[in-house]
Amino acid sequence: MNAQFPSAPGSQFDLHFALQSCDKNNNHEDFIPITKFKIEHLPKKFQKDNDFSHLINHLSKLTVKLTVTTLSPQSTKAPNSNTGNGLIFYQDLQGSGSIKNCKDTTLESGSEQQLGQIIVLTAHHLVSDQNAAEKTECAMFFDGVEVQPKILRSSNLLESCDKRDISILAFKIYEGDTVREIENSLREYEYLSRKLHLKYLHIKESDRLCITVSHPHGCYKYLTLGHWRKHEEGYYTYTAKTCPSSSGGTLFLLGVRSHNMVHRGVSPSGENCSSKETVFVNPELTLREV
Numbered sequence: 001m002n003a004q005f006p007s008a009p010g011s012q013f014d015l016h017f018a019l020q021s022c023d024k025n026n027n028h029e030d031f032i033p034i035t036k037f038k039i040e041h042l043p044k045k046f047q048k049d050n051d052f053s054h055l056i057n058h059l060s061k062l063t064v065k066l067t068v069t070t071l072s073p074q075s076t077k078a079p080n081s082n083t084g085n086g087l088i089f090y091q092d093l094q095g096s097g098s099i100k101n102c103k104d105t106t107l108e109s110g111s112e113q114q115l116g117q118i119i120v121l122t123a124h125h126l127v128s129d130q131n132a133a134e135k136t137e138c139a140m141f142f143d144g145v146e147v148q149p150k151i152l153r154s155s156n157l158l159e160s161c162d163k164r165d166i167s168i169l170a171f172k173i174y175e176g177d178t179v180r181e182i183e184n185s186l187r188e189y190e191y192l193s194r195k196l197h198l199k200y201l202h203i204k205e206s207d208r209l210c211i212t213v214s215h216p217h218g219c220y221k222y223l224t225l226g227h228w229r230k231h232e233e234g235y236y237t238y239t240a241k242t243c244p245s246s247s248g249g250t251l252f253l254l255g256v257r258s259h260n261m262v263h264r265g266v267s268p269s270g271e272n273c274s275s276k277e278t279v280f281v282n283p284e285l286t287l288r289e290v
């Protein structure tokens with residue numbers, strides 16, 4: 001039993017209760033439940049800077065759990081479910097014109113009116129084609145027993161790139177409150193990450209903070225901390241711990257504009273690594289190499 005983070009008994013999504021043993025990270029003691037994060041968890045150097053707490057709060061809201069359930073039409077076997085993560089990096093409100101119009105509305109037919117789409121970056125090896133995208137469920141705010149998640153079903157694949165190991169999905173969104181919350185987090189995360197990158201522009205290599213947020217083993221949301229290193233091939237490795245189902249997890253690398261990549265897996269050198277950096281040319285969301 002992990003002493004640092006007492007578990008919520010009975011919850012199958014509590015990493016410290018449901019999965020005490022793990023081949024990769026026994027006891028998961030470096031995994032901090034997002035709902036229990038405190039600034040004191042950060043290295044001493046950053047503990048007086050509340051911008052980090054705000055940034056982590058917004059990064060958490062933009063991190064979603066993805067569940068891909070596939071079953072071939074001929075198969076008599078039980079459906080196969082893969083879980084991973086994604087980063088909401090853009091919100092397309094073209095349908096509703098502007099954020100001000102995003103009120104909850106119900107059409108005369110009784111069905112809800114679509115207010116826009118959230119655009120999610122994930123790993124190609126998790127969602128590789130349109131068929132898988134349509135069978136992908138997105139859980140927003142899947143943080144812990146005390147938080148009510150929002151579930152979005154079936155997405156459209158906008159882009160995918162095997163070489164860079166990224167896919168981009170669009171989920172329809174209907175609730176005005178959620179639209180406003182995500183819009184706020186996108187804006188604040190952009191602002192705070194730029195502010196922190198500038199503030200710590202000249203820190204030592206050994207202080208290059210890495211923060212990952214993901215749903216390890218498909219559990220609630222957890223955060224891990226470490227340091228990062230850049231590789232010539234266009235990806236980053238880090239010492240922050242990850243587990244199975246951390247693919248597509250979100251990253252904050254102090255000093256790097258890191259909201260254009262997600263956690264990929266293990267690098268050839270055996271370290272945890274990101275997908276390759278990518279630039280999105282909005283609003284078409286086409287990719288180009290950096």
Ligand SMILES: [Zn+2]
Pocket residue numbers: 019021022023024025028216217243244
């Ligand atoms: Zn594990």
